[in-house]
Amino acid sequence: MTGYEEDRDEKDEKMTTRNGATKLKKLRDLLRTATVGTDKKGIDAYIVGSEDSHQSEYLAPKDQRRSFISGFSGSAGMAIITQDQALLWTDGRYFAQATKELDPPEAWTLMKEGVAGTPTQGSWLASNLSANSNVAVDPNLISNMAWSAINASLVAAGHSFLALEKNFVDLVWGPDKPGMPSNKIVAQPLKYTGKTAGEKVGLCRKAMREESVTTLVVTALDEVAYLLNWRGSDIHYNPVFFAYVVVTLDELHIFVDELKLTQEARQQLKDEGVDPQYHPYDTIGTYLKERSTASDEKTWISNSSSYALHSNCGSGEMHNKLHTNITPICIMKAIKNPTEIEGMKKAHLKDGVALVKYFAWLEEMVKSGESPVTELSGAAQLEKFRAEQADFIGPSFSTISAVGPHGAIIHYAPSPETDTPINDREFYLCDSGGQYRDGTTDVTRTVHFGSPTAFERECFTRVFKGQCALASAIFPTMIKGNYLDILARKSLWEVGLDYLHGTAHGVGAYLNVHEGPMGISWRPHPDDPGLQVGMFLSNEPGYYEDEKFGIRLEDIEVIVETATPYNFKSRGFLTFECVTLVPIQSNLLDTSLLTDQEIAYLNCYHAECLKKVGPLLQGEANRQALSWLRRATVPITR
Known part of the structure; x- marks a missing residue:
């Protein structure tokens, strides 16, 4: 890096920080002078959530208020701003990202949800505000459930929770705030x-x-x-x-x-x-x-x-x-009908073709060293391979294309400033998906084109063991998803490892890639109706070593009925059928840690990948991809 570039980067960082501080000052000035009720007392604390008026997870630019005021761009989080403090609550997917993005960093306190000792928003407000304080929020941008929980804590502490239609972040944003989209339906x-x-x-x-x-x-x-x-x-x-x-x-x-x-x-x-x-x-x-x-x-x-x-x-x-x-x-919507199930399977088959072509191409590019492939150029090439498939509309989310330490940022988003070459010395984690007219996909594979350390291989193997355990589970119909979460973590827990995100989310049929109401996580989903035939869920355990590497394996699976020798209380029993068709890099596995059942599971899965994807990779144009697929699906032994 030249001296000019170094000076420019330092200047840009200072400008960004100064911009974040300016936003907070403007917001605090508005809150202090706000007229509230008959006593005309200002607002002591203001809540800025991560939702639009429909409580969406992902937002149009016009609704990215929390990102605007805090700098943090993740999809989940709630900010609370007082006259002397600014706090952001988010979950384990975003701890590393929030630490890097909060602006200015010295003005914000990161509140780590799910970590012992972290208070809820309501309890923090109740304990830290002066007596008879006013807390305000835009009532359009908070769910009734969240409002009720916070309100109960505030009322018990003698504070007031105010629903103000005037949005103070919008006032700070001003005329630069994006407008309502006008896209065709x-x-x-x-x-x-x-x-x-x-x-x-x-x-x-x-x-x-x-x-x-x-x-x-x-x-x-x-x-x-x-x-x-x-x-x-x-x-x-x-x-x-x-x-x-x-x-x-x-x-x-x-x-x-x-x-x-x-x-x-x-x-x-x-x-x-x-x-x-x-x-x-x-x-x-x-x-x-x-x-x-x-x-x-x-x-x-x-x-x-x-x-x-x-x-x-x-x-x-x-x-x-x-x-x-x-x-x-x-x-x-969560229980897919036969047409939707067939469409989802077709979409994942097409997605398998695109991903096999991508990893075959990527391996050749990295090993040849002729033209470096970066996180961004790799993601762009993957989208091109998907675009070759019938009924492809676009990505189902921004591709997480992450090399080495970037993989430890669970929802990492590559940018021109962070773009890193994919190499043969570090793990490469690729979490991506496609929107097709017949279905929505989401798949993660972690690969290494060189020689990982013994510890990295052990971590990869234990993540695979967790994925295999969940995929092979047999469970009663209507059981809540969180009861299955331990299956994916057991192998990691045995040696003192874990991951700070859920294990499974629902997936829409050409709809949102994250779909409720069910899920599999260490914490229960409050509206989970119980797991039922026809639901599609991800299966994505992982492990993340801060500043070093990240490993995640993710398949999408549909719940199907299964036969059992017995049928307790006539409940009926279920299992998962994997619809993702992308090989797992078997030479990264420490086979000494695998059971015979796990080896048989992987060999059976790889045989299915070859059987279904192979016929779609015929002809000279697909020679490289078919060759890679055959090598990637060779059965393993101890």
């Missing part, structure tokens, strides 16, 4: 969905009658897209669009910018038995408030929806008018 044909919108609405109404409710409010964007059999692109990587839906026993109301609707989408909805009433997107709150005021009938709205919409539906003194379970759409 398109139809998702029946050959992919397997069920018409009319059938789905009918199932909703059946569930509504069973729960004695007359109105169902649908706020989650993937639930809206699933219900209507429409798709969009308002949030990068997620085929969703900004809209709300209200289902009654005889009507369906859609709150959306109608200019975004294609004629094809409108017509398909009618053809599928739904003739909706359209309303402007931003009138949902007024509509719900008027409907709630005019009727004593009960409304179904998920506890994960915003506190603002809950208030409009009659929460508080009229809480008995609300049914706050997860919506019937949430479970309907």
Whole structure:
């Protein structure tokens, strides 16, 4: 690096830090002088979460408020800003990333969720604020569940929790804040969905009658897209669009910018038995408030929806008018129908072709040393291979292409400033996925093109053992996912290792790559309905050595029925069927640590990869990839 570049980098860093400090100062000035209630007392603490008005995990640029005010760009976290402190809560996926990104670093305190001794946001506020303090939040950007938990802590401590429609981060952001996306909404044909919108609405109404409710409010964007059999692109990587839906026993109301609707989408909805009433997107709150005021009938709205919409539906003194379970759409969407299952399998087969071509190409490029491949150029090449596949739309998330120490940053995002050559001296972790019209994929492989240390091989082997144990599990139907989490960690725990993220998340069918309500983690998912046939989940144990390397292996698996010698209480038993078809680098395994069953599992899996992917790699153009696939799937022995 030349002296000029060194000076420029130092200057840029100072400018960034100064910008972060300026944002905090502006926000604090606004909070101090805010008029709140009759006493005109300012705001003592302000909460900035990681959600939009639909409580989405991934956000459009206009909703990235927490990232704007803190510098931290991860998908999960909550910031609390007082006049003299700024704190960020996030989970183990983002500890390393947040440490690097918080701006300015000396102004922020990282609160590590899941680590013993870390208080909740509510308990920290209750314990650290002066008596009778005002805490405020934008009620559109916090779920009713989160509001209730924080409010209980604050009220018990004598503080006030205020729902202020004025968003103070937006005031700091000013005219540079991005606007609402205006991307087109398109139809998702029946050959992919397997069920018409009319059938789905009918199932909703059946569930509504069973729960004695007359109105169902649908706020989650993937639930809206699933219900209507429409798709969009308002949030990068997620085929969703900004809209709300209200289902009654005889009507369906859609709150959306109608200019975004294609004629094809409108017509398909009618053809599928739904003739909706359209309303402007931003009138949902007024509509719900008027409907709630005019009727004593009960409304179904998920506890994960915003506190603002809950208030409009009659929460508080009229809480008995609300049914706050997860919506019937949430479970309907998670349990794939036969058409969706077949589509997901086709998507993963195509994805297997692309990834085999990528790793074959990458190995040759690294070993030849002719033209260095970097984290960014490697990710770009992988996207090109995916783009060759039928019905490919785009990535399902930003590719985590991570060399050596970058792999220890669980959700690492390569940038021109951090871009590193992929080499034969360090692990390379590649976590990527694709959006296809027939399904969504997500797969992680960790490879090494040289000679890893004995410790690195042991870590890789123990991660594989955990993945194998979960993939081979047999379990009762309807069991909660967190009961299975220990299977993936046991081999790591035996030697004092672990990882700080969940083991499995649900996956949508050409929808969001992270999909609830089920999951497998060390902590329970509050809305997990129990594992059932047709659910797709990831299986992704890992191990991360800070500043050195990261290892993760991830497959997507569908839950299927399995036969057992006995059937306790006629519960029925389930297991997983892997739909990911990408070889695992077997020469990184210490076979002395593997059982006969684990060796048999890997050999069977590799035989399946060769059987299904091999026929799609014929011809001279695929000679390199087919040769690599054959070598990568050779059976292993002790």
